[in-house]
Amino acid sequence: MLCQLSINNFAIVRFLELDFRPGMTSITGETGAGKSIAIDALGLCLGNRADANTVRPGASKTEVSARFSLDDIPLAKRWLEDNDLDLEQECILRRTIGSDGRSRAYINGNPVPLAQLKSLGQLLIGIHGQHAHHAMLKSEHQLTLLDSYANHRLLSDAVAAGYHRCKQLEAELRQLTLSQQERIARKQLLQYQVEELDEFDLKPGEFEEIEQEHKRLANGTELIASCQAGVELLSEGEELNIEQLLNRAVTLAQQLESYDPALANVNAMLNEALIQVQESTSELQHYLSGLELDPEHFAYLEERLSKAMQLARKHQVGAPLLAAHHEQLKAELGSLDDDEHKLAEMAQQVEANRQAYLAHAQKLSQSRGRYAKELDKLVTQSIHQLNMPKGKFCISVTFNPEMMSVNGCDQIEFMVTTNPGQPLQPISKVASGGELSRIGLGIQVITAKKVSTPTLIFDEVDVGISGPTAAVVGRMLRSLGESTQVLCVTHLPQVAGNGHQHMFVNKFNKGGSTETSMTPLDKEQRIQELARLLGGDTITSNTLANARELLQ
Template sequence: MLNMLQNLYVKNLALIDETEVEFGEGLNILTGETGAGKSLLLGSVHLALGGKYSPDMLRNGTKSGLVELTFKIEDEQIEKHLEEMNLYPEDGFLTLSRRLMEGRSISKINGETVNTGILKDVASMLIDIHGQRDNQTLLHKKNHLTLLDLYGKEKIVPLKKKMAEMYRRWNELKKRTESLTMDEETRRRELSLAEFEAQEIEEAGLVVGEDEELEELYRKMTESRKVTEAVAETYHYTGEAASGNASDLISRGIRSLQEAADFDEEGSRLYEQLTQLDGLLNDFNRELSEYANSFEFSEEEFRETEDRLNLLNHLKAKYGRSIEAVLAYCDEKKQRLQELADYDTFMQNLEQEQQDAFNAMKKMAEKLSQVRQRSAKKFAEEICGQMKELNFLDSRFEIRISEAEKYSSNGKDEAEFYLSVNPGEPLKPLGSVASGGEISRVMLAVKTVLADEEDTPTLIFDEIDTGISGITAGKVGDRLRLIGKSRQVICITHLPQIAATADHHFLIRKKAEGTSVRTDVEMLDEAASVEELARLLGGANVTERVMESAKELKELAKCER
């Protein structure tokens, strides 16, 4: 598997002193006696993913707790989403941690502190938890359309992209029309202001880049006195002083070295160097003189530069932070002047454009709705088939599409799941008729249908065996194993029929140590797994016959893989 929950580490949480679980690929089953801490272990996962926390969750006598989830990440799509959030797996792993303290908690991803919002966003990409009613996706009507679109994504997603673009276009035109609607007096005031602003900018005769040039010139002007003195003093020493400037002294040196130049090669070489030095100094003096002249400004030039800079800064403060922005603002005002000059025609055109965009959006929404209606029928049929496999023998299931109050980027559809679990009962909204265990099994049916469509790598099921036993439990185990072929599944159960299907079996047990109690997690080998199945079958009295039944149950599950 490209992605999965590799490791869970918990410290100082309720009955858990310190424990670590290394999960594997496929179906991971957790069993244990009532009160051993099975739900507590998965509750710690909720906490790590940003769930509600209170200090009384900490182990007695401790001031802080820690929960860490380490995920194996090898999927390019998930890596891309993480990069968009400036998060990067380290050596293919991403660790989500939450330190729990009295009155507060700190969340981190790969050691960097993040807020709860980011933690939940990342968690939604990596793990999907189903258990308690308030955490189940199926209870929220808004999620039903998402599941339907996932089922029919091949045909629905392209239409949704077009719908989103059309909605965006229509919404922009609608907002613009509303913002530009005005009475005659308002139109006249805006027209007058636009004329004034455009004229003020045009009269300035702005040139891109001139502000930077003028600022440099103005800096030179204001600092010229000090610089001029320094340049003049330098020139005095290098070429102007009547007695002993550098240029004169080098010339004397050249004349003195003439005899050495005629004497041998070394003297000639030194003479040539000195001659070159004299040429360089003359060039330097000429350039220095030109540089000194550049600092000679008249009072009139200074005032003109200062006034121009003040004007440019005034316009930038008023219309934009740069000359380019000011000129762009001027173009906008010119365009607006044309619109205001023939306001009625402009508004009629804009309203027509908005209406055309609405009609196109409406047509696309209707097309999207038709595709959803067809997908809903097929999706419901497949879910119903999977529910029968989960012993909902007389159940009926429907997905009803209705029209939402207003358009959105998702179209104008609402979807809701309807269920009837007993013969003769009318179909009703799923959340109002199904028990917690039934909803978990419906979710299992949905997940089985969507096994090849969803991209969430890890699924966790808690309380999926509530209210079931026997044949139904075996069928639930079969569905979990089927989903486990394409993604990681973690499930807590107390039923041996489900536990027997595990690819990896963990035992959660409570141990007494002096005056305290702690929860431990142990990964079972095949022999230990059979012993745990026997305990689940026979309770406290595990007879030889019960052990044989446990072995048979395990072998039967292995044969069905």
């Protein structure tokens, strides 16, 4: 339930703080006073779009906050929990709009995107505007009204999910089908390339090995000469070599250590150096013993290296990457073979999902048919009460499997006849403006009783209604207010008099600027306001008596 609305510097409102109570609240005021201004401000808290023109001239920003009690709104509580927002028994929505047009939204003090504000707002308040009757002429809105009354959300969700799955699979199948000729051409090219690389059969890492061995053999003479020179320098030189010199140094270090143990490290390091020299000599000798210059093997390596580089240039990859490229081409060729099987499998999947979707859509259609009959009776009774005693309302639900959509396969048409003997016809062709208002209002009140939204706003939905019909409308809204909080902006005294409470909107000039106020009325003030609505500027004893009658 909406408990409080605070408005700062919104349009012609400087400041308003309004407390709301359960039941039906009537909102009236003179023409042009801004009766809907609180509704417009509340709309900002529900995520409606806004711009810099919203800000009152001379102010830096507009700020609107709405406080709700969550006692009887389990869906809103669950939404807050799911979105990790502070959950208490109350919920505060706040919106600010700066003079530069920048907007910020908050839920329980937490900054949130505007989409989240709108998502939560739909669970807290339902707004029925004065143009809702005209929207009712559109088939998609008629479908929305029927589904709102039926409240078969699980069926609707299953149909929507099935539809999206069908569209996804159809898109994949279409893509596979459209690219079939491209795949054939690509497959022929890949087969040729893979066969060529299969024949060469370069293994991963082989190019680097060939390149290294080729380099070694190409420099074989220099390797042998350098290794022999190294061995001679290290230990086999007749006149002088490093091993001889180190042996002398080790002997000298041993003598020094015997004189002074502090030189033990020098002796140890020289011994280590001698060992390293001896091991290096052994390694070089072993390498020389295995080093062979094989011209035939060298020619083989040179030919394979040249072929690898040639194929790499042809395939526009680096030679070290040729083996990996070969594997990629084989994998792609395999996937193209798989696509042929996928095409057939996906066609079967598309048909299977289409049948599953149609099964869900058929169940949804049957549910719509059941609730349409129920709604037919209720709306017909309602328009009888609204001074259309011979009127009849009927919802046509036609299932067409060729009309697949996210909402199912149903064509919905609101049908009506307003005079006896006339056949049912689409509401857009039969109903006059006044009749449309009465039918639309009846549907809105009936559907509002079924939905779980705790607060409903009716913004001048009684346009085109007057006299005894207006009194019936008032009683309908009051009856709705017994179980749901109802805010009703109206110009009809018969409707306003049915409110459990009454608020008056007034526009005035103060300090050279225009302001709007909104104040609750006590019983005597309500009588005066109803008398004004009944008689205009001239309030007589008769209009006052009529006003008292309305309140009774």
